[in-house]
Amino acid sequence: MATPPAILCIASYEKGHDFLRQCKESGARVFLLTSLSLQHKAAWPVEAIDNIFYMPDDNHVWNRDHTLYAVAHLCRDNVIDLIVPLDDFDLEMAAFLRAHLRIGGMGESTTRHFRDKLAMRIQAEEVGLSIPDFVPILNHQRVNEFLHRVPPPWVLKPRLLAGAIGIQKVHTRERAWELIHALGDQQSFHLLERFVAGDICHVDSIVYENELMFAVASEYGRPPLDVSHSGDIFTASLCLRGSEREKLLLAKNSRVLAGLGLLRGVSHTEFIIAHEDGKVYFLETSARVGGAHIADLIEAATGVNMWREWAKVELAGGKTAYQAPPARNDYAGLLVSLAKQQWPDLSAYDDPEIVWRMQREHHAGLIVRSPVHARVVELMQRYKDRFRQDFWAVLPPQSKPTH
Ligand SMILES: Nc1ncnc2c1ncn2[C@@H]1O[C@H](COP(=O)(O)OP(=O)(O)O)[C@@H](O)[C@H]1O
Ligand SMILES: [Mg+2]
Secondary structure, three states: OOOOOEEEEEEOOOOOHHHHHHHHHOOOEEEEEEEHHHOOOOOOOHHHOOEEEEEOOEOOEOOHHHHHHHHHHHHHHOOOOEEEEOOHHHHHHHHHHHHHHOOOOOOHHHHHHHHOHHHHHHHHHHOOOOOOOEEEOOOHHHHHHHHHHOOOOEEEEEOOOOOOOOOEEEOOHHHHHHHHHHHHHHHHHEEEEEOOOEEEEEEEEEEEOOEEEEEEEEEEOOOHHHHHHHOOOEEEEEOOOOOHHHHHHHHHHHHHHHHHOOOOEEEEEEEEEEOOOOOEEEEEOOOOOOOOOHHHHHHHHHOOOHHHHHHHHHHHOOOOOOOOOOOOOOEEEEEEEEEOOOOOOOOOOOOOOEEEEOOOOOEEEEEEEEOOHHHHHHHHHHHHHHHHHHOEOOOOOOOOOOO
16 A cells, blocks of 8 residues: 655644544644644644644744754655645745745745735736735835825735734825834835725635635625724625625636636635625635634535545645535524623524534634525524624724834
C-alpha cells in the first residue's frame, strides 16, 4: 500500500476541528502547527492529530523565518504532501512555506487574490465584475482625485483584516485625510472605497479543479458593519431557492471564483445588493470556510459540512475524482448576540425548528431549520425581538486602526 499522505495544517487560531477529523478518517497523517498561546486553551481533537507543534506567537502572529525553520526541521524526518491554512490569517504563511518547500497548492500570487482586499478588487475589475469605486492609500494625489470624484460616504478599510475590524465610515474629505494621516506607516495597508448602501449577501462554495461543485447563497440581516458598530444581533439566512436574488448571487459568485483563480478548495464570498438600483457589487472573497458559524448554518440547511468537504477536496488533490455529497434543500437561519448573562438560558426557545445552540460565555445563538423559507424568516424576526429583550448587550466595536 502507498504511504498515507501527510498534511500539515497551519492554525494561528483554533479552527477546523472537522477538517482535522476528516483528514484522519481519510487515512492521512495529520500534523498541526498552532500558536503557543493556545497550548492550554484550545480543545483540539487530539484523536485526529498525529503530532501537534507550537509556534511562539505575538497575539497569534508568528515570526516567518522561525516558522520556516520549524517546518523545515519537521521535513527532515517527514515528507509533507500538503500544507493547508485553517484560518484566513494563515493563508500567506501557508503559501510562503509551499513556495519554499516546493509543495503544491495555492501559490503566493493567487493567495493575494483571496486575502488582500486590494488585490481582489483589482483582479475583479480586470475580469469585468462590478465593484464599489475604490482607491489604494498609496499615491496621495490619486486619493485626492478619488475624494473629489466619488461622492461620500466612503469606507476606509484595512486590506488584510476580517470581521469588520478597523473599518470606518467617513463622511467628509477633512475626516478622510485626518484618518489617513493618523495611519502613518500603515497607510499602504488600507484602501478607501465608496460606501454602497445595500443588503450584504454571501455565497459559500466548494470548488474542485476549477469547477463549482456546491454553492449556497445567503443574506445577512443588518449589514455586518452596522452590527459591529452598534452591537446589534448578527443574523444570516439562506436565500429563497430559484429567486432572482439567489440566481444573481450564484452567477456572480462563479464569475468571481473563475476570475480570481480558485483551483480547488472552499470559498466564502460576499456581495452588496445596492438599495439604489439592485445592482450586485463584489465585496470580498476568501479561500476558507466562512467564519461566525456560517459553516453551521450551511450544514443545518443542506447537511453539507464545509470543513469535511474541504478536507476531502484537498486530499483528492486533483488526482482522484471528487463529488460533493447530495445536499438537502432545507432553509436555515442563524442568530448570534452578545449576552449580558454569563451563560444565557435559552430553554424558553423551544420551537422544533431549532437545530443548534451556541455554547459560549456571554453569547446567545441558535440556528433554525425548516423546509419552508417563509417559516425561517418568521422565526428569525420573532427571535430577533426576543433576543433583544432577553440577552442583548452592547460592547464598543473592536479596535480602530487610527489610535
Ligand atoms: N463599500 C462598502 N459599502 C457598504 N458597506 C461596506 C462596504 N465595505 C464594507 N462594508 C461593510 O463592512 C462590512 C465588512 O466589510 P468587508 O469588506 O466584508 O470586510 P471584512 O473582511 O472585515 O468582513 C461589510 O459586511 C459591510 O457591512
Ligand atoms: Mg466581510
